[in-house]
Amino acid sequence: MxxxxxxxxxxxxxxxxxxxxxxxxxxxxxxxxxxxxxxxxxxxxxxxxxxxxxxxxxxxxxxxxxxxxxxxxxxxxxxxxxxxxxxxxxxxxxxxxxxxxxxxxxxxxxxxxxxxxxxxxxxVPEEKRELSHIVNNNRKIPVITYSIIVINILFYIVTMFLSGNLFNSDINVLVMLGAKVNYLIDQGEYYRFITCMFLHGGLMHIALNMYALYAIGPLVESYYGKIKYLIIYFISGIVSSVFSYKFSDSVSIGASGAIFGLLGATLILAYRNKHKIGKGFMQNIISVIVINLIIGLSIHNVDNFGHIGGLIGGLLVSLIIFLVSFKEKEVNKM
Known part of the structure; x- marks a missing residue:
């Protein structure tokens, strides 16, 4: 007070x-x-x-x-x-x-x-209400985040059924369902840039990704709104797939690229509000990003190019959203 x-x-x-x-x-x-x-x-x-x-x-x-x-x-x-x-x-x-x-x-x-x-x-002046608005909105059900989680789980159930294995997905089944496979994309199957975002290689893979989405998604959804949240998520995921396509020949799957995009969006959120909530939150987000990138580099079969691409996609699209919103506010003031 x-x-x-x-x-x-x-x-x-x-x-x-x-x-x-x-x-x-x-x-x-x-x-x-x-x-x-x-x-x-x-x-x-x-x-x-x-x-x-x-x-x-x-x-x-x-x-x-x-x-x-x-x-x-x-x-x-x-x-x-x-x-x-x-x-x-x-x-x-x-x-x-x-x-x-x-x-x-x-x-x-x-x-x-x-x-x-x-x-x-x-x-409290209007411009100071933004973060309390986020907090209050966080109490609402994050419909988009939960919907994406449900879609991923449904895809995994189908994968599990076709693979005949609860814990590990069959590579042939993943390719059939839409994994990122470079030579198939070269033949015009561009839908794989999106479908690969909803496929996972095993129970642990989907559990970790869905937990990360559950932890990060509601904040981004409440701050940016449902439509912008979807734009951030899908563009980040697509940029992630494109990076993986350009720099890696391996079959690639998973929501982690889009989730790294949400981390990028959270970083822009923290930077935009650093004068209200301090720099500590932004430093924490940077630490989470760095640690996850280091973990990815330390583990075999992790698509680090996809992670980096998703992060860059999330940063860029969130920055564009911020700049467009700022210009709209300036125009409204005139």
Whole structure:
């Protein structure tokens, strides 16, 4: 709350320190043209021993803050305000008081003349709502992500049935169902650039990929929206297949290229919002990408060119989406 008041609403922190034997008093001040809005953060114990008139003089004489409107913010863990309200009534400051349960982050009392303070605490500018929008949307069912997972599982069931093996897929069955096979693509079977994204070589292969999709997909889907999410997923998967076609002669299958594209989209998301959520999230995403690329290089029969292609595809298409959205916002402002 304090960080928000400072960064969004123009308050500056002030430390009162010791006052009339009370330690740890601190607050914030916001300057207006004809007065200063002063917030004092206190507890019930502190306020019961506080002389408000003396405090106003202290603020004026020692802190050189004149014509101060003193607002008291009482911090409590309780959800019962009766005792605290009685205390501030005795002090004759109930009109300028706000009672905040800092544990539950709930304001459950606001005086008549502290309405502006409550607005400052609760108001969030439009451009700052984006990440909370993501969080709220994440609670919704990620329909596209779950649908893609179901399609992959259905493809694997068919593969398993035709292979006659639960744990490992027959290479001939994979080729028949649409694996990336260079010489067949050369003969015009371009659909394999897409169908190979839904085939997997074994139970462990599909389990790991679907878990990764389940972990990453909902965030990307909620941030970019369903249509853009589908565009990112399929373009990343196709670019992955093209990279594999160009740089590898091996038969290639799996959703991992498209999933690397989602990691690229998440990286663009983190970069775009680094001023809101810090650089830590972006660094974590970079670490995940690097670790997965290293693991891929360390394991035999992993299509690393497909992974790199998917990552590049996801980065590029997400960046384009971001730039187009930015231009649209600029046009709307004109």
């Amino acid at each position: 304090i960080e928000k008041l400072i960064s969004l609403n123009g308050y500056n922190v002030i430390e009162i320190g010791e006052f009339n034997g009370i330690n740890g008093l601190w607050g914030a001040v916001k300057k207006y043209s004809d007065y200063n809005d002063v917030l004092l953060f206190s507890t019930e114990d502190m306020i019961s021993n506080l002389n408000v008139d003396d405090l106003k003089l202290y603020i004026k004489n020692s802190l050189n803050i004149y014509n101060a409107h003193l607002n008291i913010i009482l911090l409590t863990e309780s959800n019962y305000a009766d005792n605290i309200i009685e205390t501030i009534k005795i002090k004759e400051i109930e009109e300028f008081s706000t009672i905040l349960n800092y544990k539950d982050r709930v304001i459950f009392y606001s005086g008549i003349k502290s309405s502006q303070l409550v607005k400052d605490i609760t108001y």
